[in-house]
Amino acid sequence: MSQDPNSPTGPVLSGPVLALRTVVDRLDAVSRWTIVATMAGMALLVSAQVFQRYVMSSSIDAADELSRLLFVWSIFLAIPHGIRRGIHVGSDVVVRICPGVVQEALQRISALAGMALMATVAAMAYVAAMDKWGELMPTLPVTAALYYLPVLIAAVHSTLHLALFALGGRGVWGEHAWKESVL
Numbered sequence: 001m002s003q004d005p006n007s008p009t010g011p012v013l014s015g016p017v018l019a020l021r022t023v024v025d026r027l028d029a030v031s032r033w034t035i036v037a038t039m040a041g042m043a044l045l046v047s048a049q050v051f052q053r054y055v056m057s058s059s060i061d062a063a064d065e066l067s068r069l070l071f072v073w074s075i076f077l078a079i080p081h082g083i084r085r086g087i088h089v090g091s092d093v094v095v096r097i098c099p100g101v102v103q104e105a106l107q108r109i110s111a112l113a114g115m116a117l118m119a120t121v122a123a124m125a126y127v128a129a130m131d132k133w134g135e136l137m138p139t140l141p142v143t144a145a146l147y148y149l150p151v152l153i154a155a156v157h158s159t160l161h162l163a164l165f166a167l168g169g170r171g172v173w174g175e176h177a178w179k180e181s182v183l
Contacts, residue, residue: 016167017164017167017168017172020160020163020164020167021164021168021172023160024084024160024161024164027080027157027160028080028081028084031077031080031081031157032081034073034077035074035077035078035081038070038071038073038074038077039070039074041070042067042070042071042074045060045063045066045067045070046063046067048060048063049063049064049067061139062139062140064139065137065138065139065140066139066140069137069146069147072147072150073150075150076150076151076153076154077150077153077154077157079154079157079158080154080157080158080160080161083114083158083161083162083165084161084173086170095107104169104170107165107169107170108165108166108169111162111163111165111166112162112166114158114162115159115162115163115166118155118156118158118159118162119155119159121151121155122152122155122156122159125148125149125151125152125155126152128145128148128151129145129148129149129152130145132144132145132147132148133145
C-alpha cells in the first residue's frame with residue numbers, strides 16, 4: 001500500500017485490501033442511510049406519541065417498543081463507523097510511546113484481537129436471534145429476534161472494518177481522516 005500525501009481520497013490501495021475497502025465503503029453507505037432512517041423514524045414516532053398522549057389524550061400502543069427497537073438498530077449499526085474513525089474508547093498510553101513501526105504492529109495485533117471478539121459476538125448474536133425467532137414482541141406482530149439482528153450485523157460489519165485495519169494499517173482510510181478522528 002502506498003500513500004499519496006496530496007490525494008484527498010487517501011492511500012493508493014491494491015489487491016485484497018482494495019477489494020475489502022470497496023465492500024466496506026458500500027456497507028458503510030448503506031449502514032449510514034439506515035441509521036439516518038432509524039433515527040428519523042424514532043424521532044417522528046416519539047413526537048407523534050407525545051402529541052397523541054398530551055393533545056389527543058390517547059396513545060400509540062406500539063410506540064415505546066418500536067422506538068426502543070429503532071434506537072437499538074441505530075446504535076448498533078453506528079459501531080463500525082466509530083471503528084473506521086478510531087473514536088471508540090481505548091487505552092493507548094503504552095502504544096504512543098513506542099516507535100512508529102511498533103505502534104503500527106500493535107494496532108494491527110489489536111485489530112486481530114478485535115476481529116476475534118467481534119466474531120464471537122456475531123456467533124452469540126446469531127444463536128440468540130435463532131432462539132428468539134419464534135417469539136413475538138408484545139405489541140408488534142414481529143419476531144423478537146429483531147433486537148438481536150443489529151448486534152449480528154454490527155459484529156460482522158465491525159469484523160470487516162477490523163480486517164481492513166489488520167491488512168492495511170491505520171492509514172487505510174487516509175492519514176487526513178485518521179488525524180481528524182483523533183483530534
